[in-house]
Amino acid sequence: MAQRHKGIGLRVLTGAVAVVALPLFALPKGAVAQTEPAQTELAQSEPEQARLSVQDARVLGLEAIRLGRPELAAEIAMALLAADPADSFGHFLMANSLMRMNEPRMAERAAKQAYRYAKTPEQSFQSARLAADLAFQRGALTTSQWWLRKSAEAAPDEARMAKSIALFRGVKRRNPWRVQLAFSARPSDNVNNGSSGQYNIIDGLPFVGKLSEDAQAVKGVVAEAAVTLGYRLRQSGQSETSVGAQITTRRVHLSTGEKTRLGGDPGFGWNRISLSLRHEWAPADSRHRFSLEGTAGRMDYQSGSDYSFWGLALGHRAILSERAFLDSAIEAEQRSDQGTRRGDRSYSIRSSLIFQRENKDMIAATLLGNRFDTTITGRSSTMVGAQISYTLADPIGPVGLSGSLGLQRSQANGYSLVGLTVPGGKKDTTRYAEVQMQFNDVSYAGFAPHLRLRHQSTRSNVSRFDAREVSATLGIASKF
Structure with a gap:
């Protein structure tokens, strides 16, 4: 029955x-x-x-x-x-x-x-x-x-x-609300951008200095998390205005051996909080779109050197053809140290040409530059750089792939160290290569793990800034 x-x-x-x-x-x-x-x-x-x-x-x-x-x-x-x-x-x-x-x-x-x-x-x-x-x-x-x-x-x-x-x-x-959560963790052999050597040698000077342990490369695991909130205040056919807030935190875990070598944990982490107001607009029947964003916030380092900041950014996107567009931005930031207007300013410019091939692969070529001005003698600097990226439209097996190559050069005239002026100023050249992999078959609610492998090296006429880093960053990214 x-x-x-x-x-x-x-x-x-x-x-x-x-x-x-x-x-x-x-x-x-x-x-x-x-x-x-x-x-x-x-x-x-x-x-x-x-x-x-x-x-x-x-x-x-x-x-x-x-x-x-x-x-x-x-x-x-x-x-x-x-x-x-x-x-x-x-x-x-x-x-x-x-x-x-x-x-x-x-x-x-x-x-x-x-x-x-x-x-x-x-x-x-x-x-x-x-x-x-x-x-x-x-x-x-x-x-x-x-x-x-x-x-x-x-x-x-x-x-x-x-x-x-x-x-x-x-x-x-x-939806007027925007919510973004990000988290990543990466083992690195240089969490502090420290020197790859023990000694400090300045090209053109007959002196050799011994670097402190925390000025040399430190191994550890870097964890970063960010929460970004946005709310659209108004929207029309040609424009949009929104407000936003972002909290980002970075923590570095050191092994017992590294802490012993350094005499404790120097604190390589930081917290950043910012508020923003953004307006985007596009003229009618135009291939151009513009944005203007104001930002204010604070940067707190575990080691000190905290500062507040405010800045403006002007963005522009131009559609060049059905498969190409140009994305550019100019930014300016004013920093103040512990409530005192010290005069630090940063100016940046970036322009990227993005092109989609017939097979849907994406190529991006970027030029960038930065000028940092400070009242501290010899610490103002200029940087120029370039990067090229390639993203495959179709995954290889279960893995989506993209890669980048980059080069940056910086110059700090009048740079001095322990009372010694560097002949011709400090000159750094940084090269990097990275591969990003996204595992779309291992996902939850459209979020999939991604892995970034990066190698970066810096050569300088001040060996304190000769640095090398190999890292593997594991994070989560949206598939759509």
């Missing part, structure tokens, strides 16, 4: 003779038997009540929704859940019933339970899509984005994945 489960009574729907799929939950063939054998029955304790198999109850639930009887569908869902509280279809049927009974929050909770107990990609996809739709209807756009991410992750086929991603991007454009 088939096992019987106690549940609420089920009223038989007149004319319910066909299985009708819900618009948001199309059951695959055979899916009605995923959580219970077909012969399992639902019944009330009273013998005169009709007993229905789980399969029949699901059919009637679908038919009740189709006929506009959500209250009856809810009763059927309750019976299914009484028989099996982990029945994903029962929770999904309840969510659809509550949605049609104008109970959106309860419906959303039921949809989340359906996702929690889903046993197939189809159930996960449909449940996440319903949760996203319900969150969108009540104006919770950030929550809707999260569930659209989950629906894209669970999509049984490429077409529905693409549809979920398109919906996600549409909701993101409408």
